[in-house]
Amino acid sequence: xxxxxxxxxxxxxxxxxxxxxxxxxxxxxxxxxxxxxxxxxxxxxxxxxxxxxxxxxxxxxxxxxxxxxxxxxxxxxxxxxxxxxxxxxxxxxxxxxxxxxxxxxxxxxxxxxxxxxxxxxxxxxxxxxxxxxxxxxxxxxxxxxxxxxxxxxxxxxxxxxxxxxxxxxxxxxxxxxxxxxxxxxxxxxxxxxxxxxxxxxxxxxxxxxxxxxxxxxxxxxxxxxxxxxxxxxxxxxxxxxxxxxxx
Amino acid sequence: xxxxxxxxxxxxxxxxxxxxxxxxxxxxxxxxxxxxxxxxxxxxxxxxxxxxxxxxxxxxxxxxxxxxxxxxxxxxxxxxxxxxxxxxxxxxxxxxxxxxxxxxxxxxxxxxxxxxxxxxxxxxxxxxxxxxxxxxxxxxxxxxxxxxxxxxxxxxxxxxxxxxxxxxxxxxxxxxxxxxxxxxxxxxxxxxxxxxxxxxxxxxxxxxxxxxxxxxxxxxxxxxxxxxxxxxxxxxxxxxxxxxxxx
DNA sequence: AGGAAGTCAAGAGCACTGCTCTCTTTTGTT
DNA sequence: AACAAAAGAGAGCAGTGCTCTTGACTTCCT
Numbered sequence: 001x002x003x004x005x006x007x008x009x010x011x012x013x014x015x016x017x018x019x020x021x022x023x024x025x026x027x028x029x030x031x032x033x034x035x036x037x038x039x040x041x042x043x044x045x046x047x048x049x050x051x052x053x054x055x056x057x058x059x060x061x062x063x064x065x066x067x068x069x070x071x072x073x074x075x076x077x078x079x080x081x082x083x084x085x086x087x088x089x090x091x092x093x094x095x096x097x098x099x100x101x102x103x104x105x106x107x108x109x110x111x112x113x114x115x116x117x118x119x120x121x122x123x124x125x126x127x128x129x130x131x132x133x134x135x136x137x138x139x140x141x142x143x144x145x146x147x148x149x150x151x152x153x154x155x156x157x158x159x160x161x162x163x164x165x166x167x168x169x170x171x172x173x174x175x176x177x178x179x180x181x182x183x184x185x186x187x188x189x190x191x192x193x194x195x196x197x198x199x200x201x202x203x204x205x206x207x208x209x210x211x212x213x214x215x216x217x218x219x220x221x222x223x224x225x226x227x228x229x230x231x232x233x234x235x236x237x238x239x240x241x242x243x244x245x246x247x
Numbered sequence: 248x249x250x251x252x253x254x255x256x257x258x259x260x261x262x263x264x265x266x267x268x269x270x271x272x273x274x275x276x277x278x279x280x281x282x283x284x285x286x287x288x289x290x291x292x293x294x295x296x297x298x299x300x301x302x303x304x305x306x307x308x309x310x311x312x313x314x315x316x317x318x319x320x321x322x323x324x325x326x327x328x329x330x331x332x333x334x335x336x337x338x339x340x341x342x343x344x345x346x347x348x349x350x351x352x353x354x355x356x357x358x359x360x361x362x363x364x365x366x367x368x369x370x371x372x373x374x375x376x377x378x379x380x381x382x383x384x385x386x387x388x389x390x391x392x393x394x395x396x397x398x399x400x401x402x403x404x405x406x407x408x409x410x411x412x413x414x415x416x417x418x419x420x421x422x423x424x425x426x427x428x429x430x431x432x433x434x435x436x437x438x439x440x441x442x443x444x445x446x447x448x449x450x451x452x453x454x455x456x457x458x459x460x461x462x463x464x465x466x467x468x469x470x471x472x473x474x475x476x477x478x479x480x481x482x483x484x485x486x487x488x489x490x491x492x493x494x
Numbered sequence: 495a496g497g498a499a500g501t502c503a504a505g506a507g508c509a510c511t512g513c514t515c516t517c518t519t520t521t522g523t524t
Numbered sequence: 525a526a527c528a529a530a531a532g533a534g535a536g537c538a539g540t541g542c543t544c545t546t547g548a549c550t551t552c553c554t
Contacts, residue, residue: 020501020551043379045292048540061543062503070541129375130465132290142469173485178475186472204455204483210467211458212451218377220457222393223385225433228425236451238420243490267522267530274531295511308514309532317512 028066030056032076039077040121044131049073071134074125078136079144081122086147088115093151101159102246108152109209109237116213123217127210152209153190153202156244160194166245168201175200198244205240212236275313277303279323286324287368291378296320318381321372325383326391328369333394335362340398348406349493355399356456356484363460370464374457399456400437400449403491407441413492415448422447445491452487459483 017025034055038047049070053060067073092111096103116123125131126145159165175183175196183196192199215221216229226232241247264272281302285294296317297307314320339358343350363370372378373392406412422430422443430443439446462468463476473479488494 018551024501044376046379049542050540059504060541061505064542065502124376127461127465127467129291129371132293138470173482173489175482176475176478179473179478179482182473182475182479200479200482201486203479204459204486207459207462207483208451208455209458211456211461212454214374214458214461215454218374220374222389226426226429228423228429231423231426232429232447232450235420235422235426235447236454239448239451239490242420243486265522270521271530296513297511305531306533307512308534311513312531 024066027056028076031063031066031073032080035073035077036080036122039125040119043121044074044125044128047074047077074131074134075137075140077122078125078141081119081126082141082144082147084119084122085112085115085126086144086151088112089148089151093155098158099162099164101155101162101164102241104155105152105241105246106234106237108148108155109233109240112148112209113213113216113233116217120217123213127214128218149206150190152206153192153194153199156198156202156246157190157192157194159246160198164246165194165198166247168198168243168245173197201244205244208240209237271313274303275323278310278313278320279327282320282324283327283369286372287366290368291321291372291375294321294324321378321381322384322387324369325372325388328366328373329388329391329394331366331369332359332362332373333391333398335359336395336398340402345405346409346411348402348409348411349488351402352399352488352493353481353484355395355402356480356487359395359456360460360463360480363464367464370460374461375465396453397437399453400439400441400446403445403449403493404437404439404441406493407445411493412441412445413494415445415490415492420444448491452491455487456484 031052034052035047038051038055042048047070049063049067050060052073053063056063067076089108089111092107093104096107156165179200180196183199186192186199187194187196194202212233216233221229278299281299282294285298285302289295294317296310296314299320300307300310303310314323336355336358339354340351343354403412426447427443430446433439433446434441434443441449459480463480468476
């Protein structure tokens with residue numbers, strides 16, 4: 001369970017949680033816990049409500065008292081995983097002082113990778129191919145799902161404000177007009193001071209970070225091609241840091 | 248169907264394909280074609296042999312005469328998709344002259360993205376989360392699965408041999424010893440002349456390319472964040488080209 | 495205190511899946 | 525024409541998501 005998963009208060013008067021509500025919340029938490037175990041063992045697409053019910057010691061239809069259907073259980077697991085990843089990233093980043101922008105970037109990257117290797121099934125649920133027939137409800141997943149990228153771009157923005165960003169490496173590339181509109185919206189929504197051209201570089205290191213992690217978690221590197229995967233990833237992080245001027 | 252899918256010749260005397268073998272090969276091709284349609288509509292995990300049998304106009308047990316089980320059908324689809332992607336990349340790259348290394352890199356990137364957007368389910372099968380319980384047989388998938396990355400690194404190597412690679416952008420990053428061993432093996436196996444440090448950059452642009460495509464295909468960009476996705480991708484390709492010195 | 499309302503577990507049932515088995519029909523070859 | 529191999533049909537097993545009904549229990553309000 002994620003530490004930031006708040007106990008939901010569906011009733012208007014959220015003052016006194018009745019014993020019934022307590023028992024209900026506890027059962028739902030058990031379902032999520034068992035669901036995560038099944039997810040880790042069998043994968044997302046093979047997540048079975050009946051199997052969860054068996055492990056819970058209850059008949060399959062009883063689970064539907066707590067979880068509307070299989071999709072809602074997936075949503076619960078999705079939010080839980082997003083928050084766990086966000087917590088891991090926050091904890092790793094907060095270890096370093098605010099001014100150590102490059103160190104914080106590396107800490108963020110390693111935190112993502114370590115969590116992904118520790119929970120490959122959860123990572124696949126978040127960043128792998130979408131589960132067929134399942135559509136994540138944005139109103140419940142957008143906020144936890146954007147924690148990592150927000151943390152990433154805010155770190156870059158803070159480095160820019162502090163004047164700690166080196167001149168971006170590589171030849172200057174012009175930002176086309178249509179793209180500039182999107183970037184302007186992002187900058188204003190997040191209150192960024194970093195210029196547009198660096199926002200695109202931030203997006204690139206974001207997608208590249210997860211691209212590297214996905215290739216490793218999903219087994220695209222093949223069996224014996226890379227034995228030194230820790231070093232490979234650290235090296236790639238260094239290159240990405242250079243792209244955006246985080247030295 | 249991929250144009251490079253060779254008709255398999257299981258019999259020792261592969262001289263005269265009997266009418267029975269012809270009919271059998273045709274039926275298998277039909278199964279793969281219908282399987283691809285189902286893959287595109289319902290996704291990989293929901294691929295159903297019974298549904299394929301229905302569309303084939305045959306009872307479910309009959310398809311087991313042609314395909315050993317569901318996993319083997321997945322393998323057939325996997326190889327077919329790998330070859331289709333490889334063909335698309337080859338065709339796009341071969342449009343440009345051999346000496347236009349930067350143009351060929353951009354063509355490769357756009358070919359990957361265009362194919363992925365055209366066949367998102369196939370792309371998810373190749374580069375998304377692994378299908379639970381399915382293990383791709385390496386002896387059948389490694390060769391078609393490495394066509395794109397080989398084409399990518401060979402293009403970089405050719406550019407290096409031609410002296411067309413600019414000095415790599417960004418600060419110099421040392422390659423640790425353990426990683427150097429892996430890189431040496433890759434260089435000798437592929438007969439590369441490009442130095443180790445640039446091989447790591449090649450690996451980075453490889454993973455970054457597919458990271459960007461995956462984020463777009465798998466919907467990680469959210470609903471309305473990026474309206475100018477073509478421009479965003481082209482811009483990212485330009486940045487990646489700069490990483491490796493392809494100007 | 496007692497009844498109304500709400501909650502929960504259980505079980506049957508429907509339609510679907512992968513896969514195996516047996517039986518019958520088709521088909522190519524001799 | 526006869527025969528053997530290949531292919532199709534159908535039943536069946538164990539599993540899935542999900543719905544519906546039934547009975548038991550708890551909580552709350554009058």
